Amino acid sequence: MAVTRMGDDPSTPTLTELLSDRATRTPEREFLRFGDESWTFGEIDAWTSKLAHRLIEVDGIGEGDRVAIMLPNVVQWPVVWLSVLKAGAVVVPINSSYQQADLTFVLKDSGVRVVFADRERGRLLNDAVAAQSDLAEVRIVDVADDGTARFPATAPTRTIDAETLANLQYTSGTTGFPKACMLTHDYWVRIGWVASAAAGLGPDDVLLTAQPFSYMDPQWNTALALTVGAPLVVLPRFSASGFFADVRRHRATFFYVLGSMPTLLFKQPPSPADRDNDVRVVFCSGIPKQLHLQLEERWGAPWREIYGMTESGVDLFSSFDDADAVGSGSVGLPIPTKQVRVVDPDGADLPDGEPGELIVTGKPMMNGYWNRPEDTARTVRDGWLHTGDVVIRRPDGGVRLVGRIKDMVRRGGENIASAEVESVLERDDAVIDAAVVAEPDETLGEEVKAFVQLADGIAADRTTAELIVERAGSQLARFKVPRYVTFVDSFPRTPSERISKPALKAQVAGAVTHDVGSGRKNSAPAKSGMVDVEVVRDVAVVTLRRPDKLNALDVEARVSLAKVIREYGTGAAARGIVLTGEGRAFSAGEDLTSAPDSYEQLRAALDTFHDITRAILQTRVPVVAAVNGLAVGGASEITLCCDTRIATPETEYYQPENRRGLTISNASSVLLPRLVGNQAMHMVLGSPRIDADGARRIGLVDEIVPPEELLDRAIHTVHAWTPETGTTALHLELLRPQLDEIEQAFAREDVAGREAWDSGVVTAGIGGFWTTKAKENPA
Incomplete structure (x- = not known):
């Protein structure tokens, strides 16, 4: 069956008709294999017809009555399932490991009339029934003696169509007791129809399953075997160490694994026999993307995601022709009969790349939860099933699973x-x-x-x-x-x-x-002299702290700042960096208490400012300046290297270098004209103090927020600029000035710095600063 036919209605609408057709057309072909025993389509058809008659004539089962199965993986499980369906009744699978509390709940909630079990579980069932007066009428049948020999091998006459209820399938129940999904014949037949088309399976394939039959996977594998006329091998249980030995022994060409099974299989010791198998295709759910290619290479077959849940059967799948799906993390595209959306908590659609809840509509789909109208209404709203899975939709329409809301x-x-x-x-x-x-x-x-x-x-x-x-x-x-x-x-x-x-x-x-x-913990910041670092919500908040009222950055502090920026700028330890200051001041620039007394010292001072610029421009994460007060000189220039500047109303920019005989350092000669245009000359040569509103008006800062919101806003900006599926690092490289342009500015500054030193204006400017300070503070 071609993949393009997935959107068509199945050619045979019920499981019972599928079995009848196979038994008529290929009665001698193998259908079910458990261990070393196998049964043909004809044998299973006859057995299930006899058992269906027994259910009707001995147990009094009518259309719509519930019959439970509590068995391990033995052939009687699918036989009883198909027999109950032939009787027009509804199957209630019960986990074979349930104990009395879970068992009693399911028996009462579903209202079963008959339970099929083996001797071991029969004892538990008898105890549960004896302890509850309202379960006194429940009949327990031992599958070792089902009493079918005297009944006819032709199916009883019952009204069964695509919408006839087939299962009350109880979910695993992550909280409280489980809920039963009402699943029709169409639900099961359609999964087999879709899976056979998606995987390109036919009668020459051999299917294999290892999950418990009480769960839905072996059941849809049975529907798949009936759809394509291929045998289904059922293992007693999943064993990571023995799984591929069974795959080889049975010459399986297809299997389905989910959850932790792929990881557990991969962690088995490699063997020269790994590629000694007949596997053509593998369906899986939740495959680790970092192992995807290795799993394919190790066992020599393509593995592709198929996504669904008990409530919805199958919703998405990755085509075996799509090699780009390998390792992408995508769980596939919608099947033709399904529509999917990604929504926020209010139900509004989200754009590609934004995480939200996956909701689906279409066929197959449950008819709701048995006896749970409120739960049904919460889960299915306006025809859309809310999966509870958090996903991100990719630009190609594929969906990447992030996790569960709960x-x-x-x-x-x-x-x-x-x-x-x-x-x-x-x-x-x-x-x-x-x-x-x-x-x-x-x-x-x-x-x-x-x-x-x-x-x-x-x-x-x-x-x-x-x-x-x-x-x-x-x-x-x-x-x-x-x-x-x-x-x-x-x-x-x-x-x-x-x-x-x-x-x-x-x-x-x-x-x-x-x-x-x-x-x-966020409450324990790492300190480094005048530069403190605290990781808050995955963002490195770097605070400049000075030892006295000058709030100045000495050489040690600048070296430390460049080191911290490089450490957190790789993106390995934080998704971004926020630079801020202590108290009401962001920072001053050069510490004039240790002013240079030689050109070599001046050059060293310039070099440390230059290195901060290099460090910021070479990060792979956004760098945000949270300017909480006065930003003076070199510290003002540091903010210009950042990708954005967020200020408080108390913010002031002040670049007094020209008055002091100093040259502007850092990258101001390149960045400042770009930011503020014709205001740059006024800022540098006139050295005015520019308040927050003025700074915003000319482009020095991007927004002004209350002081108590400054850090939160800066951290939020980092998060907004670093989506999981984004290319932030690449865009930063494109948007920032090129480093060679900055290096040319550094070279010009070095020449200007030498000239200013040799002319004596630097020394005079520093001296003038201290003279002014002495007049302001005679003490």
């Missing part, structure tokens, strides 16, 4: 997607798997906590925790790096092989937790 850590005003941090942790060779949750924090609201499963032979101690966090810190923004690390031997999982975080928190109660990040 699976976020809100640290100090920043939203951190747990999935992003988990992905980075899982790249570490010492880590098998990881889960990130929010840990309450009095100062920041929430902190990042990581649960980590270590590779064999790695010590579960504080040193290991520190090393893992340190390596993660080289790839994550600082505020996203975990503060707490707890080691676990294994993770509790949902049927879909995702980590169950509610169960995890209960499992590790009392375990040792390493606090390895307390030194990174």
